[in-house]
Amino acid sequence: MPAAASQVILAVDDSASMRQMVRYTLEGAGYKVVQAADGVEALEFAKTSAADLVLTDVNMPRMDGLTLLRELRALNTYKFTPMLVLTTESGQDTKQRGKQAGATGWIVKPFNPDQLLATIAKVL
Amino acid sequence: MRTTSEFIPPSDDPTPEPAASDWTPERQIAHMLGLCEAQMESALAESDQAVDALIKAFTGLSETTRALKALGEDLPPELRDKLDGKLQQQVAAIHDQMASAVVAFQFYDKLTQRLGHVRYSLTSLAMFVCNRAQTTQRESWQRLFSTLQRLYRTEEEREIFQLMVQGATAEDARAQAERHDEARAANHAGEIELF
Numbered sequence: 001m002p003a004a005a006s007q008v009i010l011a012v013d014d015s016a017s018m019r020q021m022v023r024y025t026l027e028g029a030g031y032k033v034v035q036a037a038d039g040v041e042a043l044e045f046a047k048t049s050a051a052d053l054v055l056t057d058v059n060m061p062r063m064d065g066l067t068l069l070r071e072l073r074a075l076n077t078y079k080f081t082p083m084l085v086l087t088t089e090s091g092q093d094t095k096q097r098g099k100q101a102g103a104t105g106w107i108v109k110p111f112n113p114d115q116l117l118a119t120i121a122k123v124l
Numbered sequence: 125m126r127t128t129s130e131f132i133p134p135s136d137d138p139t140p141e142p143a144a145s146d147w148t149p150e151r152q153i154a155h156m157l158g159l160c161e162a163q164m165e166s167a168l169a170e171s172d173q174a175v176d177a178l179i180k181a182f183t184g185l186s187e188t189t190r191a192l193k194a195l196g197e198d199l200p201p202e203l204r205d206k207l208d209g210k211l212q213q214q215v216a217a218i219h220d221q222m223a224s225a226v227v228a229f230q231f232y233d234k235l236t237q238r239l240g241h242v243r244y245s246l247t248s249l250a251m252f253v254c255n256r257a258q259t260t261q262r263e264s265w266q267r268l269f270s271t272l273q274r275l276y277r278t279e280e281e282r283e284i285f286q287l288m289v290q291g292a293t294a295e296d297a298r299a300q301a302e303r304h305d306e307a308r309a310a311n312h313a314g315e316i317e318l319f
Contacts, residue, residue: 015233020179021226024186059237059277088234088278090315105318110230113223119316 007124008032010051012042012068013086014060018109022055022086025113026120039063043071050077053124058087058094066101073102082123086111150259154250161246168239175232182225189218234278241275248272280305 009031011022016037023033034051036042038060045051054072058065065085072078082104087094090108098106104123107116196204196211204211248271258264269289276282280301287297 015236017175017179017229018233020183021229024183024222025226028186028190088237090279095317099319103319105316108315109234110227113226115316119318123318 006032007052008034008050009120010034010036010042010045010054010056012036012039012054012056012060012065014038014057018057022116025111025116028113029117031120039065039068039071042068046072046075046078051081053120054078054081054083055086055120056083058085058089058098066097066103069098069101069103082120084119084123086116150253150256153253157246157250157253161243161250164239164243164246168236171232172236175229179229182222182229186222189215189222237277238281241277241281244275245272 007030009026011019011026011033012035013019013022014037019035019037023035026033034045034049036045039056040062042054042056043063046054054069056065056068063071065087069083069085072081072083083102084105084107085098085103086107086109088109089095095106105119107119192211193215196207196215199207199211248268252264252268253259273282273285276285283301283304284297287300288294292300
């Protein structure tokens with residue numbers, strides 16, 4: 001799937017293996033991937049650098065994904081950035097909280113690489 | 125030679141006993157729960173190393189596949205015609221297999237997450253049973269159950285918890301959850317919702 005080489009995706013997950021799978025999928029499609037192991041690390045990056053899309057897990061140490069979304073939405077540079085949640089949680093309540101926190105969409109793990117890329121292309 | 129799966133009867137060798145003043149049934153239970161946690165932690169650490177090695181191999185394979193694809197694209201047209209698209213077909217087949225591996229790897233992540241919750245449950249229970257007064261109060265058990273319930277993130281975990289709280293045996297709860305797993309996988313895995 002073609003993607004603009006300059007587009008940066010901030011991928012946030014506390015699991016190293018998940019970050020690797022996301023990176024493999026996105027870099028294979030031509031995106032530049034910046035990885036963060038939790039919300040704190042992601043927010044630190046976001047305060048100084050821009051990303052074209054954020055893909056985040058929910059349950060992480062130090063700062064969870066929904067708090068991260070709220071913090072990012074408070075930054076001028078991330079007000080309109082597409083933000084997708086990638087999580088094992090499929091409950092409607094949590095999805096609703098995600099939507100309120102500023103998520104653009106919700107993807108339940110395990111993700112299918114082609115479907116993930118199609119969704120990213122759609123929201124970018 | 126004895127295999128690891130063979131039953132080993134209790135040995136006559138004396139194992140160190142705690143001082144008589146420290147010995148209480150509650151402490152023994154807590155200690156046994158700690159043992160379960162330590163065994164699980166050790167097995168997980170070993171698996172993590174194996175999965176790390178597997179992921180490194182996977183990453184290497186993906187880079188090789190990309191290099192092969194690039195080589196195929198750089199071939200002179202006459203050679204490409206001779207191969208009649210077979211190289212592209214092989215690269216596409218590898219790509220599909222690697223996409224399946226990406227999905228399969230994610231189940232290890234889910235397993236680690238669920239075992240983390242089991243570990244937390246064991247620790248909580250070990251602390252709980254050390255307080256004898258607490259264990260005799262029904263409300264304290266309810267509070268413990270509520271704490272554990274809030275841990276669970278996946279539908280599978282929640283279902284097993286609910287069934288067991290309602291009185292099912294561990295075997296029945298697991299069997300019922302397994303029956304629903306297929307439907308769950310079809311309904312939710314890879315589910316995408318745009319807001």
